[in-house]
Amino acid sequence: NAGVTQTPKFRVLKTGQSMTLLCAQDMNHEYMYWYRQDPGMGLRLIHYSVGEGTTAKGEVPDGYNVSRLKKQNFLLGLESAAPSQTSVYFCASSPRDLRYTDTQYFGPGTRLTVL
Amino acid sequence: GQQLNQSPQSMFIQEGEDVSMNCTSSSIFNTWLWYKQDPGEGPVLLIALYKAGELTSNGRLTAQFGTTRKDSFLNISASIPSDVGIYFCAASVDNYGQNFVFGPGTRLSVLP
Numbered sequence: 001n002a003g004v005t006q007t008p009k010f011r012v013l014k015t016g017q018s019m020t021l022l023c024a025q026d027m028n029h030e031y032m033y034w035y036r037q038d039p040g041m042g043l044r045l046i047h048y049s050v051g052e053g054t055t056a057k058g059e060v061p062d063g064y065n066v067s068r069l070k071k072q073n074f075l076l077g078l079e080s081a082a083p084s085q086t087s088v089y090f091c092a093s094s095p096r097d098l099r100y101t102d103t104q105y106f107g108p109g110t111r112l113t114v115l
Numbered sequence: 116g117q118q119l120n121q122s123p124q125s126m127f128i129q130e131g132e133d134v135s136m137n138c139t140s141s142s143i144f145n146t147w148l149w150y151k152q153d154p155g156e157g158p159v160l161l162i163a164l165y166k167a168g169e170l171t172s173n174g175r176l177t178a179q180f181g182t183t184r185k186d187s188f189l190n191i192s193a194s195i196p197s198d199v200g201i202y203f204c205a206a207s208v209d210n211y212g213q214n215f216v217f218g219p220g221t222r223l224s225v226l227p
Contacts, residue, residue: 004157033213042119042203042217043158050213059214090157098213099146099165106157 002026006091006107013081013114021076021110023091029105031094032074034058034066036087037109043090049074050097081114088112117142119204119218127224134191136221138204147187148205148215149178158203162189194225 004025013019023032030051035043035058045058049068063085065077074093078085088111094104120139128134138147146165150158162173164180164187171178175192187206191198201222205215 031213040219042205042219044217045214048213056212059216092157098148098163098215099207102148102160102163104160106159109155109157 004091004093004105004107006089006110008110009108010111011113013078013112015082015114017081018077018079019081019112020078021089021091021112023074023076023093023107024072025074025093025105026072027093027095027105028071029093029095030071031096031098032068033092033094034064034074034076035090035092036060036085037090038087046076046089081112083114086112086114117206117216119206119216121202121204121218121221123221124219125222125224127226128194129226130194130196132194134194134198134223135188136190136202136223137186137188138206138218139186140206140216141185142208143184144206144208145184146207146215147178147180149176149187149189150203150205151200152203152220153200161202191223194223196225196227199223199225 033048034046047066052071091107149162152158162178169180177190179188201220204218207215
């Protein structure tokens with residue numbers, strides 16, 4: 001039981017390059033989330049999914065796309081990276097809506113630098 | 116937009132002491148969450164609060180949903196070295212779905 005895993009752990013991109021971050025969970029959770037955390041700040045929600053095949057925008061969705069083709073995986077894509085996207089990205093999952101559950105697990109994070 | 120303020124920003128306490136921190140806003144919320152984050156790791160969800168006035172415990176941690184629905188409090192009793200980290204509050208209203216607003220965090224250091 002690995003919980004929530006994220007790949008890669010670190011990545012350096014040049015402005016304009018694209019990449020995909022992979023999140024996987026083995027807990028059969030319905031809800032999955034992508035957050036970003038900038039230095040000295042709390043998390044901000046980028047996109048989330050309430051089940052396989054669904055996605056929804058969070059607080060800061062611009063410049064990112066997501067897909068949830070399989071229940072256990074949630075992919076975050078950057079089509080054309082910008083320096084403002086330099087951040088630590090966290091994936092998380094929960095069995096139900098966060099407004100009705102106290103169970104949410106986070107991955108270890110991906111540290112992304114855009115030059 | 117909605118914003119959460121956390122105080123204190125940072126605190127240094129002696130091992131064994133009790134800790135209190137709070138999270139305030141000018142907006143009303145329906146759900147409050149408290150997280151702890153260790154350096155270089157993802158956050159851990161500690162406690163969730165769903166009703167105004169609710170008091171919920173998780174081991175040595177106790178959190179309260181303020182009666183005005185604009186604030187929440189977290190207390191840690193008999194602190195130990197592993198309590199070191201950053202504590203974040205997050206809050207949401209029903210029509211915001213999963214879009215929880217996060218506070219900037221309270222950094223806790225425990226001196227032996």
